[in-house]
Amino acid sequence: MNESVPSPQALRTAADRLVSALAAHSDPEYRLTVLKRLVRRLGEERYPLFLRVLGVVAESDDERAQRLLADTFGTALRRMDMPGGALSSWGATRLPETATPLAASALSGQFFGATPRRLLGPVEYLTVWHLQRTQRSTLGAATFRTSLARMIALLNRSDDARTLYPQKLAADAQNELEGAYTRATRARLAAIAAAWKAGRTPDEVAQAAMEVRETEHPRDWVMRDL
Template sequence: MTADTSAPPLPSPAELRAAADRLVSALAAHDDPEYRLTVLKRLARRLGEERYPLFLRLLGVVAESDDERAQRLLAETFGTALRRMDMPGGALSSWGAARLPDPSAPLAASAFSGHFFGAAPQRLLGPVEYLTVWHLQRTQRTALGAETFRTALSRMIALLNRSDDARALYPQKLAADAQNELEGAYTRATRERLAAIAAAWKAGQSPEDVAQAALDAQAGDTPANWVVRDL
């Protein structure tokens, strides 16, 4: 099988650090939290849905740094997003969400779109939900490996904990999502894992323990012979 030469090359560590620095500088240049959220959402949109993992990696670069001010800026911007219920999100295919057309309704040409023939609809997911779905569900991406999921999730939670709003509101959102059987967005197993993350996070456990709670809850749920990848 030949390599896919159409995909853009992955940025080097130096390029990632430079991009993360530009992001933090753009956020720091404005005092208005709403404008900062606009900057963050614009970056996610510019990268596009297929490169949302790169957006997560940029957040991870800041989380891994020793720049607490930069971490607070990012976390507080996510706190604003949570208050507004307007998260910079990425999309993953929700397999099994497509439905047959309503037989009582007129048959429109759109009924024979890609969704009807199995291309699943997509929903925008925040960073924690995206990582969880990527790890647990069959999507358009190769599944995320358990160790990579643990590392990425604990790093993300540590970053978000820099904001009181994000630390309080994100577990509430995850708990609500876990109770809401959104059509095709989450499997039952994923809702259980989101609930486990929410409970451990709300209880004030360390980011590492929150990530471990998610892994402990999902033991045995990933079908055998899945191909997994790193972030």
């Protein structure tokens, strides 16, 4: 991914500490609290580092650690309380809801779409990072595909995550109201959800996302609610 990160050894150490912290508690709700606390301590701008830590566990041969993490995401999905990261929602522009004349001060950075953000789970974050203009440099296609397949393989260790996450993605793909996703992003999320629900392998799910036909050019402007 396109930013400097700690050394591989530092990432392995961080992954070991995370798994140990989760394993120290049998309460799924507390484990979710631990996961969310890590995301909060890293901060919004370092969510990709959190994804890298998850990737270390996903690439390991420690199936117990993988199930532990995946089950914690399953708990998050049941609670609709996903440990998420924020990316700029450039499609979230809308006019202020007022019947009075529009003051110049209303045309803030938020009006022009630079500020609105929503928290995204790991799969949504990777997809938006790859497809949309955000505060980050675009995530390349090869890295997106590899990271997505790895993330799905990890999440598949949990029955709840394997069942509930594609349902969430399918619902997100139908939602045009918040403006967080472009048409191209919604199409990718729908493809991921469909392939995942169908029981295809993580590599096949990632490939299905890559095969979606582009429906809009990155430079296109999408005006909403005008």
